[in-house]
Amino acid sequence: MDVRRRSVLAAGAAGAAVAIGGAGTASAAALGAQHDHRDPDSLRELAGKTGLRIGTATSPQALTIPARAAIVAGQFSLVTPGNEMKWQVVEPTQGVFDWSGADQLVAFAKANDQLIRGHTLVWHNQLPTWLTTGVGDGTISDSQLRDLLHQHITTEVSRFRGKIWHWDVCNEFLTDSNPSMIDPNRFWAAHLGEGVIADAFRWAHEADPGALLFYNDYNIGGEDGSNAKADAAFTLVRGLLDQGAPVHGVGIQGHLDTQFGWSPQRLQQDIERYASLGLKVAITEADVRTFVNNATDQVPTSSLELFAQPYEFSEMLKAALAVPECVSFTVWGFTDADSWVPGVFTGEGYATPYDVNLNPKPAYFAMQSDLRLAAFGAPKRAHTRTPHP
Numbered sequence: 001m002d003v004r005r006r007s008v009l010a011a012g013a014a015g016a017a018v019a020i021g022g023a024g025t026a027s028a029a030a031l032g033a034q035h036d037h038r039d040p041d042s043l044r045e046l047a048g049k050t051g052l053r054i055g056t057a058t059s060p061q062a063l064t065i066p067a068r069a070a071i072v073a074g075q076f077s078l079v080t081p082g083n084e085m086k087w088q089v090v091e092p093t094q095g096v097f098d099w100s101g102a103d104q105l106v107a108f109a110k111a112n113d114q115l116i117r118g119h120t121l122v123w124h125n126q127l128p129t130w131l132t133t134g135v136g137d138g139t140i141s142d143s144q145l146r147d148l149l150h151q152h153i154t155t156e157v158s159r160f161r162g163k164i165w166h167w168d169v170c171n172e173f174l175t176d177s178n179p180s181m182i183d184p185n186r187f188w189a190a191h192l193g194e195g196v197i198a199d200a201f202r203w204a205h206e207a208d209p210g211a212l213l214f215y216n217d218y219n220i221g222g223e224d225g226s227n228a229k230a231d232a233a234f235t236l237v238r239g240l241l242d243q244g245a246p247v248h249g250v251g252i253q254g255h256l257d258t259q260f261g262w263s264p265q266r267l268q269q270d271i272e273r274y275a276s277l278g279l280k281v282a283i284t285e286a287d288v289r290t291f292v293n294n295a296t297d298q299v300p301t302s303s304l305e306l307f308a309q310p311y312e313f314s315e316m317l318k319a320a321l322a323v324p325e326c327v328s329f330t331v332w333g334f335t336d337a338d339s340w341v342p343g344v345f346t347g348e349g350y351a352t353p354y355d356v357n358l359n360p361k362p363a364y365f366a367m368q369s370d371l372r373l374a375a376f377g378a379p380k381r382a383h384t385r386t387p388h389p
């Protein structure tokens with residue numbers, strides 16, 4: 001990889017996005033310029049030299065703890081609200097909005113020269129109870145549901161217009177089966193049909209023409225041995241582009257588990273395949289979970305897993321760095337202390353780059369060294385094959 005060429009390309013892409021978006025962060029800082037007050041060995045400073053944004057999911061609660069806020073500000077150049085932009089949180093009662101959490105994160109990001117990934121507009125989970133109850137008991141018809149979704153997207157995207165770099169517009173529409181397809185039984189497709197996906201992208205684009213709009217899903221980047229779900233994601237976004245829907249990128253969540261097979265080569269090929277459609281790619285929710293002693297201490301139960309966890313983080317990051325169209329790499333929480341993993345995957349944890357006491361783990365140092373090599377030019381192997389006479 002020619003690192004200098006890559007930097008110019010990627011920095012240009014980031015700059016264009018900011019300029020189109022009119023985001024308040026359109027400064028030299030937003031384009032990865034040097035900050036004297038920042039640690040030059042931080043993930044964000046090293047990543048800035050490569051043109052890749054390095055991000056974390058976080059929450060207003062985490063940012064009230066100074067040590068955590070310092071890590072978010074010092075190490076990352078991109079922030080995703082883990083929950084604060086989901087419909088359940090922003091409109092807990094119909095017509096009554098609570099933007100407080102989202103606003104705090106947006107203000108924090110602005111103060112720290114960070115861009116924001118908005119997450120997520122159309123998902124079957126974390127919907128407000130008034131909505132799911134109304135649909136369940138028939139007081140909200142499908143045509144009213146469609147209007148409510150249109151209104152939700154317009155309200156939320158307009159409210160943050162110019163402040164969001166990427167929106168995860170549609171999240172997790174595909175089945176885990178082989179072949180994979182749009183799941184006809186999940187909430188949105190079940191009620192509004194598959195066409196809701198293209199509509200959602202159009203509505204989001206109307207509300208903020210400068211934001212880059214993503215389709216986001218898990219198991220669509222090297223995770224599944226059959227690659228069936230990545231194939232389905234590729235077919236889905238290609239179909240959306242063919243219809244003229246304003247899709248600009250694919251978000252590969254990147255929730256890995258060391259007990260399952262995973263191929264970094266396949267991930268890179270998947271990234272390249274999405275990019276071949278003219279799309280940007282983002283790794284949006286990277287974490288690598290493994291079995292641990294307990295949810296409090298999160299010490300891996302096997303020394304092999306202790307090796308596999310940072311290895312998979314590093315391989316994911318290297319695949320992202322290898323493809324210029326991959327514009328960001330976000331970890332789904334930076335510390336095991338507030339990772340979603342122990343609460344959802346029984347017996348598992350240790351999924352992030354920092355331990356429960358906020359100490360950087362081997363995964364952090366692996367990522368740091370990958371970024372350093374990418375930033376300053378990795379030594380390349382010479383062409384060693386003996387030429388035929």
Ligand code: XIL
Nearest residue numbers: 082083119120126171253285339340
């Ligand atoms: C998770 C959050 O991290 C949890 O705090 C919440 O309880 C459930 O959702 N895929 C996604 C994310 O797209 O929004 C999910 O986040 C994790 C899986």
